[in-house]
Amino acid sequence: MTYHISTMYTGPGGFDEAVAAVTEALADNGFGIMTTIDVSATVKAKLDADLPPYLILGACNPGFALRAIHEEPLVGVMLPCNVVVRQLADGGIQVSAVDPVASMTAIDNPGLSHVASEVRDLLTRAVERVGGLEE
Numbered sequence: 001m002t003y004h005i006s007t008m009y010t011g012p013g014g015f016d017e018a019v020a021a022v023t024e025a026l027a028d029n030g031f032g033i034m035t036t037i038d039v040s041a042t043v044k045a046k047l048d049a050d051l052p053p054y055l056i057l058g059a060c061n062p063g064f065a066l067r068a069i070h071e072e073p074l075v076g077v078m079l080p081c082n083v084v085v086r087q088l089a090d091g092g093i094q095v096s097a098v099d100p101v102a103s104m105t106a107i108d109n110p111g112l113s114h115v116a117s118e119v120r121d122l123l124t125r126a127v128e129r130v131g132g133l134e135e
Contacts (some may be wrong), residue, residue: 003102005124007131009085009093015053018093018130019085022057025126026083031059034080052087059083059097064119071111078103081123095130097123 009018023033035058040051058080068075083097100116100123 003099004096005099005120005127006094006096007127009095009130010132011130015085015087015093018095019055019057021130022083022085022095022126025129026057026059028129029122029126030061030063031081031122031126032062034058034060052089054084054086057083057085059123061119061122064115064122068112068115071115072107072109075104075107075112078107081119083123083127095127097127099123 009021011017011021026033035056037056037058039054039056043049043051059082060080065079068079081098081100083095086094086096088094100119101113104112104116
């Protein structure tokens with residue numbers, strides 16, 4: 001089992017357009033962005049090192065988050081669902097989301113597994129959309 005759901009961005013434009021497309025695809029599947037971490041800017045500021053554009057979006061679907069918390073009160077340590085948008089050396093842009101089913105295997109709770117499966121389906125739809133696999 002892999003720990004991520006990934007595709008290559010196939011839309012028009014560059015990195016900023018990819019981030020906008022990912023944000024829109026997530027919103028269309030019930031997710032909002034709670035946090036945005038610009039890893040490239042942080043690495044530059046703290047280490048004076050260069051890294052191609054690398055952004056972590058903390059995506060949350062409030063209804064599923066509430067269900068998960070009801071199933072397992074401390075599940076918040078594993079939330080939100082991280083989605084990475086990163087530029088590759090060849091200029092391509094990869095979009096990857098955490099596979100919530102894989103991450104929840106650390107918790108032995110069948111009710112939580114059902115929630116994670118539903119969230120995985122929604123994240124997969126969002127990621128596939130920016131890869132041009134779903135219109």
